[in-house]
Amino acid sequence: MYLPAHFEESNIDVLHDLIRQFSLGTMVTQGPNGLDANHIPFELDAERGEAGVLSGHVARANPVWNEVADGDEVLVIFKAGDAYISPNWYPSKHITHQQVPTWNYRVVHAHGRISVRDDERFVRGVVARLTRRHEASQPVPWKMTDSPRALIDGMLTAIVGLEVEITRLVGKSKLSQNKEAADIRGAGEALTASGRDLIGDAMLGLVRPDK
Numbered sequence: 001m002y003l004p005a006h007f008e009e010s011n012i013d014v015l016h017d018l019i020r021q022f023s024l025g026t027m028v029t030q031g032p033n034g035l036d037a038n039h040i041p042f043e044l045d046a047e048r049g050e051a052g053v054l055s056g057h058v059a060r061a062n063p064v065w066n067e068v069a070d071g072d073e074v075l076v077i078f079k080a081g082d083a084y085i086s087p088n089w090y091p092s093k094h095i096t097h098q099q100v101p102t103w104n105y106r107v108v109h110a111h112g113r114i115s116v117r118d119d120e121r122f123v124r125g126v127v128a129r130l131t132r133r134h135e136a137s138q139p140v141p142w143k144m145t146d147s148p149r150a151l152i153d154g155m156l157t158a159i160v161g162l163e164v165e166i167t168r169l170v171g172k173s174k175l176s177q178n179k180e181a182a183d184i185r186g187a188g189e190a191l192t193a194s195g196r197d198l199i200g201d202a203m204l205g206l207v208r209p210d211k
Contacts, residue, residue: 054164074164085101104175109169112164175199
């Protein structure tokens with residue numbers, strides 16, 4: 001990933017937080033048929049390894065778990081929002097007319113080594129933890145025990161667990177840091193006014209007085 005210094009995000013706590021907030025990762029693998037990409041919700045255990053461990057699962061019918069070997073290198077991409085930026089939102093454009101469109105975004109690239117975990121206990125634990133996390137905001141959170149045990153047991157046999165030991169985290173927050181504060185603020189306010197708060201709030205956070 002092209003990474004100018006002014007867009008680099010190297011704080012591991014920030015990167016871990018983005019992974020937790022935007023946990024649907026795009027896992028890129030190299031198999032016998034070439035490159036493949038699968039979209040998988042991951043759980044992050046930040047306390048394991050040097051940079052954390054990702055856990056998830058795929059359908060048993062998905063060939064990816066047979067096309068990788070334990071220890072193979074993979075890349076998991078987490079996208080934490082994106083937005084088109086119009087030059088008209090920069091105050092300086094109306095003075096100098098020297099601005100052009102761009103696209104802002106925040107991403108985390110987790111490089112790591114994959115392991116296939118085809119065992120029921122591991123898969124049950126991953127599903128339980130993912131369910132608890134993502135159901136927590138519901139008025140009445142769904143639990144695995146809400147369904148008949150036979151149904152859950154059958155579903156668990158139809159999926160295979162995966163672990164990715166993270167070896168390197170690369171973060172990029174492209175939020176117009178190469179612009180003047182007034183331009184960052186103008187674009188951030190335009191985004192939030194149109195409901196695109198993810199990137200708008202992140203941009204405004206760069207120019208608030210307490211930053």
